[in-house]
Amino acid sequence: VAGTVKDLIAEGKVRYFGLSEAGAESIRRAHAVQPVAALQSEYSLWTREPEAEIIPTLEELGIGLVPFSPLGKGFLTGKIDASTAFAANDFRSQIPRFAPEAREANQALVDLIRSVGERRSATPAQVALAWLMAQKPWIVPLFGTRKLERLEENLGALSVTLSNDDLEQIESGAAAIRIEGARYPDEMLRRSGR
Numbered sequence: 001v002a003g004t005v006k007d008l009i010a011e012g013k014v015r016y017f018g019l020s021e022a023g024a025e026s027i028r029r030a031h032a033v034q035p036v037a038a039l040q041s042e043y044s045l046w047t048r049e050p051e052a053e054i055i056p057t058l059e060e061l062g063i064g065l066v067p068f069s070p071l072g073k074g075f076l077t078g079k080i081d082a083s084t085a086f087a088a089n090d091f092r093s094q095i096p097r098f099a100p101e102a103r104e105a106n107q108a109l110v111d112l113i114r115s116v117g118e119r120r121s122a123t124p125a126q127v128a129l130a131w132l133m134a135q136k137p138w139i140v141p142l143f144g145t146r147k148l149e150r151l152e153e154n155l156g157a158l159s160v161t162l163s164n165d166d167l168e169q170i171e172s173g174a175a176a177i178r179i180e181g182a183r184y185p186d187e188m189l190r191r192s193g194r
Helices: 002-010 024-033 054-061 072-077 100-120 124-135 148-159 164-175 186-192
Strands: 018-020 038-042 064-068
Touching: 002 024, 018 024, 024 054, 038 054, 054 064, 072 100, 072 124, 100 124, 100 164, 124 148, 124 164
Parallel strands: 018 038, 038 064
Antiparallel strands: none
16 A cells, blocks of 8 residues: 555655554554655543554654544543433444443543643643643644534643643543543454454
C-alpha cells in the first residue's frame, strides 16, 4: 500500500499518506517506503495502549497522531453513567466497556477529570481533550458530534491550560484506576486480528 500511495503522490493525485490503527512495525515498514504524515488511532484517558509502542515510534519518526474517540465514545464527557440506557442500534450497547457494571467502575476516571475541570472552569470533555493536547504538540484529537453545542464545548478545550499539577493529578489518579471492559466486543477483535 505504501508503494502504491508513493506512486500516487508522485503523480500528484495524493498529497499525504496516513495510516489507521497500525502497529509499530507496520508504521516503520510503511514509513520506510513512503513517509507517513499521520496515524489515526484510538487514544484517550481510558484507552492508553498507544503509549507503550506507538507514541514513541511516532515521535522517533516525526509522524503526527490523530486520536479518534478522544472522549471515550462519549463516556469521558460525564454525560453517561451506569444508569444510561442505550438504544439497541447504538454501537455502545455491544461494547463491554459500556456494560453497566463497567461504567460504574470507570466512573472514577470521569470523577477525576471533573475535579480538575472544576478548578479550571472546564467540563470533563474539555479536560479530557486538553489532556490529550498536552501530551505532545503533534497530537490533534479527532472528535465527532452531531450537536453544535457539543462542538462548541469541545473546541473550548483549546482555551483550557492544564498546569503541571493538574497533569500530575490526572496521571497519578488515572494510574490508580483500572479501566473495566474491553474496547470492543470479542467477536469484532477476532475478525480484525487483534
